Amino acid sequence: MELMPVRSTSLETLAVAAGRPARTPGAPLNAPMTMASALVPGGDSEYARHGNPTWTAFEEAVGALEGGHAVAFASGMAATVAVLEMLPVGAKVVAASGSYYGTTAELTRRARRGLLELQLVDVTDTDAVIAASEDAALLWLESPTNPELQVADIKTIAPAVTARGTALAVDNTLATPLRQRPLDLGADFVIHSASKLLSGHSDVVLGVVVTHEDRALRALTSRRSGLGAIPGALETFLALRGLRTLHVRLDRSEQTARELVSRLHQASGVVDVRYPGFGSMISFEIAAGPAAAQSMTESSEVIAYATSLGGVESTWERRRRHPGEPADVPESLIRLSVGLENVEDLWDDLDRALDSVRELQRSSG
Numbered sequence: 001m002e003l004m005p006v007r008s009t010s011l012e013t014l015a016v017a018a019g020r021p022a023r024t025p026g027a028p029l030n031a032p033m034t035m036a037s038a039l040v041p042g043g044d045s046e047y048a049r050h051g052n053p054t055w056t057a058f059e060e061a062v063g064a065l066e067g068g069h070a071v072a073f074a075s076g077m078a079a080t081v082a083v084l085e086m087l088p089v090g091a092k093v094v095a096a097s098g099s100y101y102g103t104t105a106e107l108t109r110r111a112r113r114g115l116l117e118l119q120l121v122d123v124t125d126t127d128a129v130i131a132a133s134e135d136a137a138l139l140w141l142e143s144p145t146n147p148e149l150q151v152a153d154i155k156t157i158a159p160a161v162t163a164r165g166t167a168l169a170v171d172n173t174l175a176t177p178l179r180q181r182p183l184d185l186g187a188d189f190v191i192h193s194a195s196k197l198l199s200g201h202s203d204v205v206l207g208v209v210v211t212h213e214d215r216a217l218r219a220l221t222s223r224r225s226g227l228g229a230i231p232g233a234l235e236t237f238l239a240l241r242g243l244r245t246l247h248v249r250l251d252r253s254e255q256t257a258r259e260l261v262s263r264l265h266q267a268s269g270v271v272d273v274r275y276p277g278f279g280s281m282i283s284f285e286i287a288a289g290p291a292a293a294q295s296m297t298e299s300s301e302v303i304a305y306a307t308s309l310g311g312v313e314s315t316w317e318r319r320r321r322h323p324g325e326p327a328d329v330p331e332s333l334i335r336l337s338v339g340l341e342n343v344e345d346l347w348d349d350l351d352r353a354l355d356s357v358r359e360l361q362r363s364s365g
């Protein structure tokens with residue numbers, strides 16, 4: 001499928017227009033969903049495990065937003081594993097200790113099997129990150145981290161580690177390319193769980209890796225064919241449709257998140273409000289403890305009690321209810337993903353949920 005070039009460098013315009021097919025009279029304006037295993041020989045791909053025009057459209061749009069070439073995978077975890085698969089056996093990997101629990105679990109499993117040597121670091125300690133990476137093949141950063149929302153100083157870390165030959169991968173799921181473009185800052189790989197903000201409607205599981213190096217691009221594409229963890233045509237179609245409104249969704253939920261953060265700071269019973277200063281994610285703790293935090297999240301009406309994040313609907317949960325969540329995440333930490341509902345409705349719901357906790361404490365105390 002021939003694609004229409006986009007002249008603009010504005011991220012808003014790229015979000016809307018990148019990946020659109022060349023204009024052919026009578027053909028769809030946007031990339032249609034291609035349901036095919038076999039394709040007519042002579043094009044980019046003959047068999048749909050190696051390529052599908054619907055993936056290409058999505059990859060073109062994400063690549064344009066991140067400033068590199070994107071390769072889509074069946075999930076964020078499949079994208080993560082594809083990057084790890086490129087490492088030589090026994091390579092040293094330094095990773096953010098507060099990373100997504102699935103990432104840490106996979107790194108730990110690989111370390112236990114002798115596939116890599118793992119060192120975990122606090123991403124907020126820039127000097128420690130740089131020092132630990134000295135003899136590493138790969139530095140894996142996640143910023144902000146999920147769910148503790150720690151921020152890494154990628155601008156300082158990237159040149160220091162890549163100058164010594166360490167590859168830098170950044171999980172950019174929570175920031176999105178609209179708030180942080182790691183490749184511009186010197187990273188080699190950007191990873192997304194496109195299940196989250198990029199697709200934005202809680203109806204897709206999908207991942208993507210973005211790089212500007214041709215060799216890495218070929219290796220990732222060949223790893224995808226070999227591992228077979230390929231995205232679906234429906235998933236890439238839906239994710240691209242969601243991506244078209246990313247900037248509008250993010251601007252609005254960020255505006256709402258800022259307001260909720262300032263009110264949470266004043267709210268009694270709420271401690272340690274964490275917000276990186278941008279984006280749609282907030283984490284905070286409930287002074288009354290984990291049982292109160294749990295019952296509070298289950299009592300809301302506008303905010304859905306659910307896992308995952310980055311959808312049009314606000315969701316929250318106590319992260320430690322998942323047995324796999326690392327023990328350094330506080331037991332009473334609630335992660336709130338701010339969606340697109342009315343800010344006063346969200347606050348009323350949150351405040352009511354907080355009241356129910358205060359009520360509980362009064363009756364038991």
Ligand SMILES: *Cc1c(COP(=O)(O)O)cnc(C)c1O
Pocket residue numbers: 075076077078100102103142146171173174192193194195196205206207
């Ligand atoms: C959800 C998530 C992942 C994993 O992505 P899946 O699409 O669920 O496989 C990786 N990193 C971060 C930061 C996430 O939030």
